[in-house]
Amino acid sequence: MRAGTVRGSRTRTILAPLILGILALLLWQLIVVGFGIKPYVLPSPLSIADRFGQSVGTVWTGTRITGLNALIGLVVGGIIGIVGAILSALVRVLDQLSAAVVTALSVVPIVALAPVLYTMFGAGAETARQLVAALAVFIPVYFNTLRGLRQVRPVLQDLMRAYAASPWQRTRTVTVPGALPYIFTGLRVASSLAVISALIAEYFGGPVDGLASSITSAAAYSNYTLAYAFVLGAILLGLAFYLVTLALEKLATRHSPAPS
Template identity: 65%
Template structure:
């Protein structure tokens, strides 16, 4: 039990204490220096707006979260599938590498309006595709790196047993690549939320945290705008924690069956 206590303090209590200290310092600076709300609202004021508009914030989180989740699933599945193909076929890898590299530098601010024009301003499709693109790149690169981490001796053993490429991939390559895949998914989980939220700034349906932030800021309700920002932070943390939980469960299950 004594060895477990430092880990608990480090993982749980230390971030909480640090967060409370930052909030108190923030509140003290805003109050002491009389900082205007349009520059930086006080955290207590943000918390009050968040509580008073909890239902509206939750509705915005639901819209943005749904688009981010759809984009996360689509981007992750495509990234993993194409990474497997690239690992098996060097020719395809050579053709896909420059395309994926180009996709990684496509700015969301330029892509979102184009997608709204293609799919219509009343559809959520553009936001979901923007999130999927943001997810695809890190998942693809991390998965591909993991697939190439198999030791040569293991590849030689698979050849000695005359297994097919798919059998070798399923038995050796994928288990080795699993930590890299989840690293990509953890990175992508937060990117999905950020990308879906940013895409909401450039058109589309009214719902979503991005639209709510811009609407509140344009009406000079800065405390409410920051309350929606707080909702986006909570949503991003929820996605990251969910990815971490899935990684823990899958890794534990895989370890038990070895």
């Protein structure tokens, strides 16, 4: 009975946004056709899908480049965020010293940072985009991980101390497993931010081979349907990042249940 209820809940969770999305696309199509809206104002979903199919190779090239930058940023920023949070949880002085720095980093505007990084690493390198994505990822991963590490029940910590466990042993066997839901919450949020940040960074220079550069180029030549096709590629890329992160979360929490 319970298994059936769980499956029904999962089905509703998948079908509800899917149906809503389909209805939104139908409404979009009806509005464009019904009001005779010109493509340069708003293309219809069918025309965008058709253009996407015609240009799938070009869209894939841009998606691959932007996706690689976002992936590198996600991995680098995620690792630094998790390790930094663990160190801050272990060393109180480090937590106090890093609080102001991390808070300052969280309000750094990408529009100001990207041009500076292009100047530092060169306009022909992808490094600036990867660093921008890593910074965007680091903030939510760090804060969520640190919060999770602080949520471990004191009785479990006391039990590990009674067994003369070292701080690292307590962190590895109790604190980190208990914080996994918080860690993956930060990673899920960061997965979308990595794609968004990599896209935004492309608008301020660098190689003209990513999705955002392609969107700008298509719009500059008044090829708005193609521009929306690249936007669709960016949406699919963001969804792919989110779903893969969600799948990893399910896998990790299934094999490493939080202590209770």
